[in-house]
Amino acid sequence: MSKKTYVEDVNREIFDNKDKVKYKFKSQKGLTPEVIKEISREKNEPEWMTDFRLKSLEIYQDKKIPEWGADISDLDMDDIITYIRPDAELQSDWNEVPEDIKKTFDSLGIPEAEKKSLAGVGAQYDSEVVYHNLKKELTDQGVIYMDMENAVKEYEDIVKEHFMKLITPGDHKFSALHGAVWSGGSFVYVPAGVNVEIPLQSYFRLNAPGAGQFEHTLIILEEGAEAHFIEGCSAPKYSVNNLHAGAVELFIGEGAKLRYSTIENWSRNMYNLNTKRAVVEKDGVIEWVSGSFGSKVSMLYPMSILKGERARAEFTGITFAAEGQYLDTGAQVIHAAPNTTSNVNSRSIAKDGGHAYYRGLLKVTEKAHHSKATVSCESLMLDNESHSDTLPIMDLNNDNIDIGHEAKVGRISEESIFYLMSRGISEEEAKAMIVRGFVEPIAKELPLEYAVELNNLINLELEGTIG
Amino acid sequence: MEKKLEKKFIDNLTTGQSELLSRMRREKFENYQDIETPEFKRIKLTDNKIPEYRPYNKNYLKDNTVHGSIVVKKMTDSLNNEKEIIEYFNYFSDSELDSGIDKKYTLLAESLYNAGLFIKAPAGEKFSIPIEAVYEFDKKNKFLIDNNLIVAEANSNLTVVFDYRLNDKNTEAFHNGLTRIVVKEGAVLNIIKVQRLNDKSTNFDTNISVVENNGELNFIPIEIGAKSTITSSENNLLDDGSSASISSIYFGDGDRKMDLSYRMNHSGRHSSSQIETKGVLKDRSEKVFRGDLYFKKGAVLANGSEREEVLMLDPTVKSDSIPALFTEEDNVEGEHAVSAGQLDENRLFYLMSRGMDEKKAKMLVIEASFNPIFEKIPLNDLKGSVINEVKHRLES
Numbered sequence: 001m002s003k004k005t006y007v008e009d010v011n012r013e014i015f016d017n018k019d020k021v022k023y024k025f026k027s028q029k030g031l032t033p034e035v036i037k038e039i040s041r042e043k044n045e046p047e048w049m050t051d052f053r054l055k056s057l058e059i060y061q062d063k064k065i066p067e068w069g070a071d072i073s074d075l076d077m078d079d080i081i082t083y084i085r086p087d088a089e090l091q092s093d094w095n096e097v098p099e100d101i102k103k104t105f106d107s108l109g110i111p112e113a114e115k116k117s118l119a120g121v122g123a124q125y126d127s128e129v130v131y132h133n134l135k136k137e138l139t140d141q142g143v144i145y146m147d148m149e150n151a152v153k154e155y156e157d158i159v160k161e162h163f164m165k166l167i168t169p170g171d172h173k174f175s176a177l178h179g180a181v182w183s184g185g186s187f188v189y190v191p192a193g194v195n196v197e198i199p200l201q202s203y204f205r206l207n208a209p210g211a212g213q214f215e216h217t218l219i220i221l222e223e224g225a226e227a228h229f230i231e232g233c234s235a236p237k238y239s240v241n242n243l244h245a246g247a248v249e250l251f252i253g254e255g256a257k258l259r260y261s262t263i264e265n266w267s268r269n270m271y272n273l274n275t276k277r278a279v280v281e282k283d284g285v286i287e288w289v290s291g292s293f294g295s296k297v298s299m300l301y302p303m304s305i306l307k308g309e310r311a312r313a314e315f316t317g318i319t320f321a322a323e324g325q326y327l328d329t330g331a332q333v334i335h336a337a338p339n340t341t342s343n344v345n346s347r348s349i350a351k352d353g354g355h356a357y358y359r360g361l362l363k364v365t366e367k368a369h370h371s372k373a374t375v376s377c378e379s380l381m382l383d384n385e386s387h388s389d390t391l392p393i394m395d396l397n398n399d400n401i402d403i404g405h406e407a408k409v410g411r412i413s414e415e416s417i418f419y420l421m422s423r424g425i426s427e428e429e430a431k432a433m434i435v436r437g438f439v440e441p442i443a444k445e446l447p448l449e450y451a452v453e454l455n456n457l458i459n460l461e462l463e464g465t466i467g
Numbered sequence: 468m469e470k471k472l473e474k475k476f477i478d479n480l481t482t483g484q485s486e487l488l489s490r491m492r493r494e495k496f497e498n499y500q501d502i503e504t505p506e507f508k509r510i511k512l513t514d515n516k517i518p519e520y521r522p523y524n525k526n527y528l529k530d531n532t533v534h535g536s537i538v539v540k541k542m543t544d545s546l547n548n549e550k551e552i553i554e555y556f557n558y559f560s561d562s563e564l565d566s567g568i569d570k571k572y573t574l575l576a577e578s579l580y581n582a583g584l585f586i587k588a589p590a591g592e593k594f595s596i597p598i599e600a601v602y603e604f605d606k607k608n609k610f611l612i613d614n615n616l617i618v619a620e621a622n623s624n625l626t627v628v629f630d631y632r633l634n635d636k637n638t639e640a641f642h643n644g645l646t647r648i649v650v651k652e653g654a655v656l657n658i659i660k661v662q663r664l665n666d667k668s669t670n671f672d673t674n675i676s677v678v679e680n681n682g683e684l685n686f687i688p689i690e691i692g693a694k695s696t697i698t699s700s701e702n703n704l705l706d707d708g709s710s711a712s713i714s715s716i717y718f719g720d721g722d723r724k725m726d727l728s729y730r731m732n733h734s735g736r737h738s739s740s741q742i743e744t745k746g747v748l749k750d751r752s753e754k755v756f757r758g759d760l761y762f763k764k765g766a767v768l769a770n771g772s773e774r775e776e777v778l779m780l781d782p783t784v785k786s787d788s789i790p791a792l793f794t795e796e797d798n799v800e801g802e803h804a805v806s807a808g809q810l811d812e813n814r815l816f817y818l819m820s821r822g823m824d825e826k827k828a829k830m831l832v833i834e835a836s837f838n839p840i841f842e843k844i845p846l847n848d849l850k851g852s853v854i855n856e857v858k859h860r861l862e863s
Contacts, residue, residue, distance in 0.1 A: 405805040
């Protein structure tokens with residue numbers, strides 16, 4: 001028997017240091033209208049938001065847990081504490097952020113990123129944003145980047161017009177839950193013609209045992225605006241099941257362009273049931289860059305709705321499923337206007353009994369003539385304990401289109417290794433090169449510090465003979 | 468039907484037939500009645516009704532094609548080898564290989580069949596002339612349930628052609644077929660199925676195979692007719708070097724609805740599979756194509772590939788493609804590809820620049836795409852008439 005290729009797990013040490021839990025306010029377990037009202041009161045929200053939460057709760061209680069996809073029967077919804085505010089008021093100065101919180105962020109490299117002239121840092125600690133900073137020049141340009149709670153009050157009209165209009169509570173059980181208990185998140189508004197050259201960055205964390213995180217991200221790009229938003233996730237390990245049911249709503253105006261990058265690296269007990277959607281107007285562009293590494297279960301299918309003519313969507317994603325992980329991810333694209341284009345490029349790696357599942361949807365409506373779409377999925381299996389599945393659904397309702405799809409699964413090819421070895425490269429190095437090459441199309445799309453983090457996360461160590 | 472009547476009905480139906488088979492049919496009939504008729508949601512076939520039983524009295528076996536040592540029997544005759552047949556049937560049922568398009572329809576075929584063939588190619592025998600089964604429908608024979616079993620013994624080589632056809636425009640026919648296939652060590656079996664029912668008829672067809680070591684199954688389904696057609700081909704590559712291929716053509720015109728499922732289950736080492744599907748959709752036709760490649764753990768060095776090409780000729784057509792790869796074994800190679808859209812404009816332009824009109828040019832490009840699969844039809848008459856039918860439908 002040949003020895004199987006060995007790739008070391010993501011090094012989680014620095015992500016698994018948890019702080020002592022210290023809370024000002026903790027809502028009781030389980031969900032009742034009273035809990036919802038309490039959350040809303042605590043946040044001092046306008047009445048429409050309280051009503052919205054209550055309506056969402058009703059829908060949530062009516063909806064069934066989806067029966068397809070991952071097994072989420074271990075998830076005890078009543079056991080998940082829905083709202084925990086850290087014992088820290090909103091800070092604008094790094095020095096005022098509590099020491100233990102700072103320590104965790106330090107190990108995640110946030111202040112470093114700040115130093116590297118990132119536009120602003122909205123680091124979510126448990127359920128609320130504790131640190132926020134935005135470069136003055138952006139404020140001068142009229143760019144708004146703030147936590148969602150305050151946006152609801154300060155920019156009520158804009159928020160009310162867009163909030164949960166793209167992802168509605170009726171979509172599925174977890175979007176209804178989100179509507180009821182959402183807390184924290186970022187609000188970004190870029191006025192017409194403004195190009196935000198430095199990426200906006202937000203780092204989410206979960207710290208309380210049993211705490212769910214339901215952050216809401218709302219990004220609005222007016223005509224011709226451009227921005228890059230980076231979302232990163234990491235949480236320490238706890239024994240209680242954790243749930244992440246956030247929502248990301250992206251509105252991309254005419255000729256606007258948004259890049260949305262995510263590295264998700266939740267701890268291995270997390271249920272990551274996040275919903276992300278973008279609507280793109282005429283000539284607009286959405287670019288998704290997505291890395292899924294952590295969590296016990298992920299069900300995540302970012303959707304791009306190409307609503308205006310010549311709108312475009314790009315999706316670049318990588319999934320790394322190791323022991324005990326079921327990562328069910330994929331891109332959804334709806335071509336709803338003529339001359340729209342989309343490209344989906346997905347890679348996955350499965351090892352040590354991990355289960356990587358690509359589940360995608362490509363829909364072309366009757367209206368979307370002259371649309372073009374390509375979907376490409378590649379999966380690498382590192383052993384035969386693991387599972388790798390690919391299920392792309394194509395639903396085409398117009399003839400004047402050009403659609404291509406390709407998927408491949410396999411392991412590191414022996415021929416490639418032999419070829420490289422015949423060129424004088426050692427076997428280990430040959431394999432490492434091949435795996436790096438496999439990840440490279442995704443890595444090169446990431447901002448530098450995230451590409452470095454990706455490398456650290458994967459930390460591919462190969463040994464042994466082929467196989 | 469009341470329960471009592473039903474019992475009498477199935478008893479009458481099986482009178483004079485082999486005892487063991489009759490008993491099996493009665494059991495299957497009970498199971499059949501316990502199950503709800505399914506809905507096929509993706510093609511919106513939701514008010515699906517199975518019509519009342521009727522006999523099928525036409526002779527469907529072309530006797531002149533039966534030759535040499537080959538064994539060919541009609542399933543509805545009194546069979547002296549019923550034990551052997553039951554053994555095969557139980558093998559399929561026990562190994563849960565009998566799902567097909569839906570349990571309701573396989574049970575229907577197992578209990579209420581009114582036609583069907585048992586075909587066995589003895590070990591080591593090679594048959595160059597294909598066995599032909601022509602299931603023709605007409606006003607008096609518009610209900611057909613054929614239950615077929617084809618066994619290719621070790622190292623045999625055989626081709627079987629099934630032709631389902633109905634010319635009369637007004638007859639509403641119903642077809643539900645079940646074909647179970649066993650390809651033993653080193654055998655080669657080719658099966659061609661042509662479906663040309665009229666635009667008022669409904670077609671259901673399930674094909675399930677097991678392929679043993681170094682056996683080879685080539686399945687060529689050609690779907691041209693029917694109002695709605697729901698078919699499946701599920702192939703189990705059990706052993707070392709088992710291989711199977713599906714080369715299929717579908718043609719949608721008018722309001723036709725098609726739901727086609729192909730599946731390759733790889734368990735054997737070095738097993739290989741290929742699915743190649745080419746389709747044309749025009750008018751308001753709708754199609755769902757599902758192609759699954761499933762690599763079970765232990766299917767070391769297996770390889771499977773799947774390719775669908777669909778040409779869409781009108782803005783009112785609908786095409787769903789759901790290719791899936793399920794992998795439990797790392798040491799495999801699996802891939803699938805789908806391409807969908809209109810005819811290649813460059814090719815059309817080239818042909819038109821040579822003085823061909825658009826219609827002719829289109830026809831030529833489509834023919835060129837279908838031809839490699841048409842070429843697999845071993846009978847020239849059948850091939851010719853299939854090509855003519857496609858041409859005719861393209862032009863209308």
